Amino acid sequence: MKELDFSTIDWSEMGTATVDTLQMMGYATLFTFVLGLPLGVMLFVFSRSQSSVLGWVYRIISLVVNILRSVPFIILIVALIPVTRAIMGVSSGVEGTIPPLVIGAAPFFARLVETALREVDRGVIEACQAMGASSLQLIRKVLLPEALPGLLAGMTITVVTLVSYTAMSGMVGGGGLGDLAIRYGYYRYKSEVMLVSVIFMIILVQLLQMLGDRLVIHFTRK
Amino acid sequence: MIQLKDVTKVYGGKKTFTVALSGLNLSVKKGEIFGVIGHSGAGKSTLIRCINLLERPTEGEVWVGDVELTKLGKRDLQERRRKIGMIFQHFNLLASATVYDNIAFPLTLIGTPKASIAKKVDSLLALVGLEEHKSKYPAQLSGGQKQRVGIARALASDPDVLLCDEATSALDPQTTDSILKLLLDINKRFQLTILLITHEMHVIQSICDRVAVIHQGGIVEEGPVTEVFLKPRHEVTQEFLHRENAGQESLKLAAAASSAARGKLVKITFLGAQTYESVLSQVVRETGVNFAILQGTISTIKDTPYGQLTVSFEGDRQDVEQTLRLLRERDLDVEVLQS
Numbered sequence: 001m002k003e004l005d006f007s008t009i010d011w012s013e014m015g016t017a018t019v020d021t022l023q024m025m026g027y028a029t030l031f032t033f034v035l036g037l038p039l040g041v042m043l044f045v046f047s048r049s050q051s052s053v054l055g056w057v058y059r060i061i062s063l064v065v066n067i068l069r070s071v072p073f074i075i076l077i078v079a080l081i082p083v084t085r086a087i088m089g090v091s092s093g094v095e096g097t098i099p100p101l102v103i104g105a106a107p108f109f110a111r112l113v114e115t116a117l118r119e120v121d122r123g124v125i126e127a128c129q130a131m132g133a134s135s136l137q138l139i140r141k142v143l144l145p146e147a148l149p150g151l152l153a154g155m156t157i158t159v160v161t162l163v164s165y166t167a168m169s170g171m172v173g174g175g176g177l178g179d180l181a182i183r184y185g186y187y188r189y190k191s192e193v194m195l196v197s198v199i200f201m202i203i204l205v206q207l208l209q210m211l212g213d214r215l216v217i218h219f220t221r222k
Numbered sequence: 223m224i225q226l227k228d229v230t231k232v233y234g235g236k237k238t239f240t241v242a243l244s245g246l247n248l249s250v251k252k253g254e255i256f257g258v259i260g261h262s263g264a265g266k267s268t269l270i271r272c273i274n275l276l277e278r279p280t281e282g283e284v285w286v287g288d289v290e291l292t293k294l295g296k297r298d299l300q301e302r303r304r305k306i307g308m309i310f311q312h313f314n315l316l317a318s319a320t321v322y323d324n325i326a327f328p329l330t331l332i333g334t335p336k337a338s339i340a341k342k343v344d345s346l347l348a349l350v351g352l353e354e355h356k357s358k359y360p361a362q363l364s365g366g367q368k369q370r371v372g373i374a375r376a377l378a379s380d381p382d383v384l385l386c387d388e389a390t391s392a393l394d395p396q397t398t399d400s401i402l403k404l405l406l407d408i409n410k411r412f413q414l415t416i417l418l419i420t421h422e423m424h425v426i427q428s429i430c431d432r433v434a435v436i437h438q439g440g441i442v443e444e445g446p447v448t449e450v451f452l453k454p455r456h457e458v459t460q461e462f463l464h465r466e467n468a469g470q471e472s473l474k475l476a477a478a479a480s481s482a483a484r485g486k487l488v489k490i491t492f493l494g495a496q497t498y499e500s501v502l503s504q505v506v507r508e509t510g511v512n513f514a515i516l517q518g519t520i521s522t523i524k525d526t527p528y529g530q531l532t533v534s535f536e537g538d539r540q541d542v543e544q545t546l547r548l549l550r551e552r553d554l555d556v557e558v559l560q561s
Contacts, residue, residue: 090270132303133300
């Protein structure tokens with residue numbers, strides 16, 4: 001094995017890649033949350049519904065979510081290229097990575113939301129129904145606040161998953177730290193770049209996990 | 223105030239189903255505290271949930287006030303439910319909200335202005351004695367305090383009915399008594415109709431005006447507590463009472479075996495003011511009969527004092543008969559257990 005020489009690393013490129021990764025993460029997290037939360041709430045509400053129509057809606061959403069979750073992410077990116085191009089105009093780079101990231105992570109987050117909502121005490125829901133809360137009030141004022149720690153924990157897991165997804169997207173020209181690690185480190189045998197990129201991602205995951213844990217503890221009242 | 227007419231509730235599908243309530247009728251008057259007692263599985267939880275339609279009866283009508291709830295649409299039902307308070311065995315408070323916000327919750331549902339919420343919640347905090355705990359979260363409170371929050375929350379929307387679902391079953395005896403006292407106080411102060419379900423005879427005895435005994439999805443016995451308590455007719459009721467006064471049965475048996483059994487074994491029930499009068503000694507002095515007290519209780523049912531004595535009378539047959547007659551003339555309930 002040859003000696004590692006860190007002086008050959010182009011730090012400005014490394015900086016750009018880091019910013020790219022953070023950008024992808026930021027947008028992907030935002031849209032995953034915006035799509036996944038309502039999806040998760042729907043999964044929860046419809047699964048408990050007495051109506052047979054909503055029961056079927058649940059089964060359909062649930063099936064779609066399962067399909068999206070079983071396709072390996074790397075294949076999902078490729079399969080989604082036409083969709084990505086239709087939405088963003090391009091299918092590579094930072095912009096081109098966001099749609100597959102969101103479509104890959106939102107169903108995952110939705111399941112975590114559903115699970116968190118199931119943890120809410122049935123008796124509390126019943127009590128609020130007895131007080132005359134409407135379905136919307138029940139979701140907004142009871143389910144979501146009561147499940148907040150669980151939702152935050154789910155969000156943390158999702159964001160960490162997104163970090164590894166962005167890295168994978170590097171394989172197909174996605175940009176960011178993963179892209180750098182693959183292009184220089186893997187294809188051009190520049191192990192230093194790969195090592196530094198990976199260390200950056202480890203630090204990122206550590207920070208995100210710590211932040212998530214802090215928030216969960218802060219909002220836990222039990 | 224509350225009326226259930228031929229209410230039937232069946233759980234499950236066509237093949238496997240459980241009948242929780244079968245053709246049940248119940249009527250609760252305005253301003254009274256009505257207790258329903260029964261074993262677990264007798265249908266009491268279903269019964270109380272049918273009143274605010276947390277469970278919709280399979281058949282029958284539910285009336286609260288002069289509204290038939292079973293006929294209301296979703297919106298109207300939500301509206302009406304706001305005037306039916308409910309408290310629970312496990313309190314069911316919002317864990318993510320403070321004591322203050324929990325009590326304010328029903329008011330925020332109807333968009334009450336902040337200032338009037340604050341005024342209302344503060345007065346309720348004072349009523350249940352939790353002023354110092356208003357910024358705490360439920361997890362920081364004891365069971366009794368949680369139930370006080372539950373009561374305050376139930377009262378926030380000025381309900382005309384309060385439903386209590388095993389409200390004291392998760393509490394220790396001392397806390398139970400303080401919660402019962404609070405309920406009684408609220409009932410008197412606001413003329414609030416209270417329907418409670420319980421499996422503890424003690425709860426019924428302490429605060430209820432009337433009681434119904436539920437068994438296998440139907441009411442088997444119903445009436446004023448003094449009546450049902452002192453003269454239980456149905457075996458389920460008797461069972462409940464005997465568990466409360468443990469050993470009464472065995473004492474009776476012991477009495478039968480003892481020398482006192484030579485006499486006439488009689489159970490005398492005193493009710494109200496006569497409980498504290500010297501009726502018995504006055505009567506026996508008149509008839510010259512001797513008596514031995516084998517067993518006795520003096521207690522109260524809600525505010526009514528009562529006494530129950532198991533006495534063996536010894537003497538001339540005629541004199542004993544005369545004694546019983548005189549006791550009955552003084553409006554005492556005299557039951558001959560064994561001649």
